[in-house]
Amino acid sequence: MAKEVKTIGVLTSGGDAPGMNAAIRAVVRTAINKGMKVKGIMRGYAGLLQEEIIDMESTNVSNIIYRGGTILYTARCMEFMTPEGQELGAEICRKHGIDGLVVIGGDGSFRGAGKLAALGVNTVGVPGTIDLDIACTDYTIGFDTAVNTAMEAIDRVRDTSTSHERCSIIEVMGRNAGYIALWCGIANGAEDILLPERYDGNEQALINRIIANRKAGKKHNIIINAEGIGHSTSMARRIEAATGIETRATILGYMQRGGTPTCKDRVYASIMGAKAATLLAEGRSNRLVAYKNGEYVDFDIQEALQMKKDIPDEQYEISKMLVR
Ligand code: ADP
Ligand code: F6P
Numbered sequence: 012m013a014k015e016v017k018t019i020g021v022l023t024s025g026g027d028a029p030g031m032n033a034a035i036r037a038v039v040r041t042a043i044n045k046g047m048k049v050k051g052i053m054r055g056y057a058g059l060l061q062e063e064i065i066d067m068e069s070t071n072v073s074n075i076i077y078r079g080g081t082i083l084y085t086a087r088c089m090e091f092m093t094p095e096g097q098e099l100g101a102e103i104c105r106k107h108g109i110d111g112l113v114v115i116g117g118d119g120s121f122r123g124a125g126k127l128a129a130l131g132v133n134t135v136g137v138p139g140t141i142d143l144d145i146a147c148t149d150y151t152i153g154f155d156t157a158v159n160t161a162m163e164a165i166d167r168v169r170d171t172s173t174s175h176e177r178c179s180i181i182e183v184m185g186r187n188a189g190y191i192a193l194w195c196g197i198a199n200g201a202e203d204i205l206l207p208e209r210y211d212g213n214e215q216a217l218i219n220r221i222i223a224n225r226k227a228g229k230k231h232n233i234i235i236n237a238e239g240i241g242h243s244t245s246m247a248r249r250i251e252a253a254t255g256i257e258t259r260a261t262i263l264g265y266m267q268r269g270g271t272p273t274c275k276d277r278v279y280a281s282i283m284g285a286k287a288a289t290l291l292a293e294g295r296s297n298r299l300v301a302y303k304n305g306e307y308v309d310f311d312i313q314e315a316l317q318m319k320k321d322i323p324d325e326q327y328e329i330s331k332m333l334v335r
Contacts, residue, residue, distance in 0.1 A: 016133065018048040019291050020064070020109040023081040024055030024088075024116035024123070027268060028139045028153025030276030031081040031115055036072035037284025038113045038137075043069055045292045050109055054084045055116070056091035056123055059100050064107050076277055079156070079269045085116075091123055101130035111291035113284070115139040115152070118316065121299060125312040133296035135287040136312060139280075141268055144188035146318035147310045148301035152283065155275040157184065157267045158194045165199040168261050169233055178221055178232040178250060178258040182243040184267050189322055191267070192237040196330045202232045204330055207239030208322045214246070218253045225256060232256070282307055 021038045023031050035051070042049045051071070053063035065071075075082055090096040104112065104127070111133035114124040117140040124134040138145045141157035161183045172179040181201075183191045189206025196204030202224055203217060221232050236243050243260035251258040272280070283300045286307055290298050298309040 016110045018108045019111040020050045020052050021113040022052035023083045023085045024120035027081050027085045028141050029079040029156035029272035030152040030280035031139050032075040032078050033277045033280035034115050034284035037281040038288045039067050039072045041285040041288035054086040057086040057088035097126040101132050104132045113287045128297035135290045136299040137283045137287050142188040143190040146320035147315035150302040152280045155273045161195050161267050162198045172231040178256045180234045180243045180247050180260045182236045182262040185237040186239045189237045192235045196235045201235045203234040205236045205240045
């Protein structure tokens with residue numbers, strides 16, 4: 012029979028995401044409701060190794076559901092990538108009586124959680140990243156807020172771009188993943204979308220489309236460029252030189268990662284956080300909470316990390332078709 016879980020820990024790791032606070036709140040309150048104690052681990056795995064561990068009561072998570080960022084702070088930690096760092100992390104969990112750990116983060120954070128699970132600390136991951144790039148789940152905490160923030164910002168750039176009859180390259184976040192770019196491309200009616208998963212580097216083809224659009228009477232030309240392709244400023248200079256059309260670059264940057272979470276992010280994060288604490292209460296370990304085909308489910312961490320995710324061809328083709 013699984014050992015009774017008396018105390019769980021919760022940490023946030025990797026890039027922060029709006030809705031992480033809602034997930035923390037759900038973990039803490041679900042655990043307390045199920046008779047467990049909760050410890051908050053500050054600054055992800057870095058804080059674990061530094062033993063930055065605090066007791067968390069229900070009141071510690073009051074008034075946070077609407078706040079962006081993470082009250083536990085987040086960090087990246089090289090030491091935890093080593094077997095020695097992971098051993099130390101597991102030892103610190105044991106020292107503090109932490110029988111189970113909820114890790115809210117992305118792929119890298121789940122790799123760390125898998126290592127702790129192998130060392131005997133029960134772990135459950137909750138997908139928190141604005142990039143939507145975790146294969147086993149259709150939803151990641153923060154994507155909805157980030158994509159709405161980016162969409163609103165792009166609408167504003169579009170207004171001024173139209174007034175000045177300019178071409179605009181707008182860079183959105185996503186180092187390896189183009190989901191924010193794809194969704195904004197569709198939602199903002201962008202003339203072109205450059206995704207790390209798809210872009211072939213053919214700038215001349217892009218220039219030809221801009222010229223054709225101008226001939227067809229388009230007053231602006233919005234190109235959404237994902238961070239993973241980058242170089243928006245130099246690209247704008249080259250496009251202006253080649254087309255004779257004034258071209259500006261706007262890099263939206265970290266404003267996409269902050270801000271008050273949308274209703275969707277708050278609700279999904281609450282359900283996922285509650286599910287994570289429940290799994291630990293049941294003595295489960297090495298699981299990743301996910302939202303798949305309309306249901307909240309959980310996967311083995313290693314199996315989940317082996318799954319592959321790509322931009323859906325249909326969505327990409329539709330995004331292109333709707334602006335021609
Ligand atoms: P994300 O979780 O958003 O993908 P990172 O890839 O930066 O962000 O990972 C966050 C942290 O998770 C890293 O700083 C490191 O401490 C830990 N981590 C990442 N990969 C591994 C790994 N292979 N083994 C152990 N820990 C890892
Ligand atoms: O949170 C995801 C993400 O925003 C990626 O799109 C981006 O590549 C990365 O984080 C950048 O994070 P940082 O600059 O904090 O390392």
